[in-house]
Amino acid sequence: MTATTANSERSTFNPGKGAGQPVGIAILGHGTVGSEVLRLMGEHSEAFAHRIGGPLELKGVAVSDLSKPREGVDPELITDDAMSLIERDDVDIVVEVIGGIEYPRKLVLAALNAGKSVVTANKALVAAHADELADAADAANVDLYFEAAVAAAIPVVGMLRRSLAGDNIQRISGIVNGTTNFILDAMDSTGANYDDALAEATALGYAEADPTADVEGHDAASKAAILASLGFHTRVKFDDVHCEGITGVTAADIEAAREAGYTIKLLAICERVTDNEGREAVSARVHPTLVRREHPLAAVNESYNAIFVEAEAAGSLMFYGNGAGGAPTASAVLGDVVGAARNKVHGGRAPGENTYANLPIADFGVVPTRYHIDMEVVDRVGVLSEVAAKFSARGVSLKTVRQEESGENARLIVVTHTATEADLSATVEELSAMPDVKAINSVIRLGA
Ligand code: HSE
Numbered sequence: 464m465t466a467t468t469a470n471s472e473r474s475t476f477n478p479g480k481g482a483g484q485p486v487g488i489a490i491l492g493h494g495t496v497g498s499e500v501l502r503l504m505g506e507h508s509e510a511f512a513h514r515i516g517g518p519l520e521l522k523g524v525a526v527s528d529l530s531k532p533r534e535g536v537d538p539e540l541i542t543d544d545a546m547s548l549i550e551r552d553d554v555d556i557v558v559e560v561i562g563g564i565e566y567p568r569k570l571v572l573a574a575l576n577a578g579k580s581v582v583t584a585n586k587a588l589v590a591a592h593a594d595e596l597a598d599a600a601d602a603a604n605v606d607l608y609f610e611a612a613v614a615a616a617i618p619v620v621g622m623l624r625r626s627l628a629g630d631n632i633q634r635i636s637g638i639v640n641g642t643t644n645f646i647l648d649a650m651d652s653t654g655a656n657y658d659d660a661l662a663e664a665t666a667l668g669y670a671e672a673d674p675t676a677d678v679e680g681h682d683a684a685s686k687a688a689i690l691a692s693l694g695f696h697t698r699v700k701f702d703d704v705h706c707e708g709i710t711g712v713t714a715a716d717i718e719a720a721r722e723a724g725y726t727i728k729l730l731a732i733c734e735r736v737t738d739n740e741g742r743e744a745v746s747a748r749v750h751p752t753l754v755r756r757e758h759p760l761a762a763v764n765e766s767y768n769a770i771f772v773e774a775e776a777a778g779s780l781m782f783y784g785n786g787a788g789g790a791p792t793a794s795a796v797l798g799d800v801v802g803a804a805r806n807k808v809h810g811g812r813a814p815g816e817n818t819y820a821n822l823p824i825a826d827f828g829v830v831p832t833r834y835h836i837d838m839e840v841v842d843r844v845g846v847l848s849e850v851a852a853k854f855s856a857r858g859v860s861l862k863t864v865r866q867e868e869s870g871e872n873a874r875l876i877v878v879t880h881t882a883t884e885a886d887l888s889a890t891v892e893e894l895s896a897m898p899d900v901k902a903i904n905s906v907i908r909l910g911a
Contacts, residue, residue, distance in 0.1 A: 479810030616791035641766030752910030828885030
């Protein structure tokens with residue numbers, strides 16, 4: 464049964480339990496986020512009861528290791544049987560803060576199918592399986608909330624789902640990964656190379672022991688998929704996002720960017736573009752990007768996140784704050800718990816997924832962009848014009864060209880006007896095949 468059929472066959476109004484009735488909560492996971500959710504839920508229980516219209520009652524906490532001490536949690540509430548906890552009749556809302564994909568997917572689907580609303584912080588799960596989860600939530604007429612999945616405490620999901628629901632979003636560009644922002648900011652402010660900046664991020668606890676998901680851009684790509692889906696009312700999955708990480712960014716790139724008036728950020732960019740058939744399409748991508756130093760995103764330092772939204776009527780908006788960490792993520796989770804609990808008490812459902820626009824996903828080659836190319840060329844008569852001819856042959860216009868001495872060779876730094884990704888990348892390929900081009904030191908896209 465499709466979601467549409469399910470919706471048309473069901474009333475979208477849930478009657479609710481009635482004011483004053485308790486709302487049963489099951490928490491799956493007791494790590495950095497789960498323990499903060501529990502702490503704050505306990506500390507603010509009275510206020511939450513007022514905000515909801517009935518008290519939250521913790522029914523259980525599912526963990527994988529029963530032998531681990533769980534400070535501040537009633538041992539009676541701890542279980543390693545997540546499925547049985549989910550299925551209990553007195554559980555109304557399931558909070559998933561485990562991480563990973565397959566195991567939480569099974570649990571979240573079981574919860575939705577059993578008529579429980581779900582709050583998850585799991586970006587990888589939502590970015591990979593949003594259709595399936597949204598269909599299950601629709602079929603059971605319950606809520607599926609995931610504010611914490613993108614930029615933790617920054618209320619960007621609610622902003623796109625509700626606050627900007629009356630506007631037409633053109634572009635979303637965000638710094639949505641704190642680890643990589645910390646590394647790039649350290650490289651920019653101290654001149655450190657990538658390995659030293661990563662080592663500092665690891666020593667300070669920003670980067671995980673295995674930093675792959677962050678530094679290769681996968682974490683940001685999951686968030687880009689979620690942002691693009693919400694912003695353009697179109698299902699965009701993790702696999703639809705073009706993704707390049709920061710491992711190839713060098714101290715020399717950062718220095719060249721600085722000289723040209725830019726800083727380098729790992730941006731998640733989601734925008735409307737025109738595809739090969741002239742249709743409107745959606746592009747979602749993650750890559751190191753040159754950001755003008757005067758742009759608000761350039762001022763987002765350390766491990767902070769920010770999302771810059773350009774909308775037809777609202778104009779430009781920026782949302783800034785903590786994009787990771789136990790308490791900031793718990794703040795977003797608890798906002799969702801309060802929302803889902805209000806619906807359990809008073810009835811109704813939050814606005815769910817809406818992918819009515821169903822735009823095609825643009826091929827990366829049609830995306831309009833600009834390149835900053837740093838290369839070494841032989842310093843002899845005519846080389847500059849041969850290089851320029853490669854650009855003009857593909858219709859790529861040059862905005863600035865800078866030449867510096869570099870030993871026996873010359874260093875050429877070219878910034879292009881906007882062209883398609885396909886034309887720009889083909890031009891770079893042709894340049895690198897020229898005998899007089901000794902090296903392409905770096906190619907970085909301009910973004911904001
Ligand atoms: N590892 C992420 C970051 C936080 O560095 O921003 C969770 O998505």
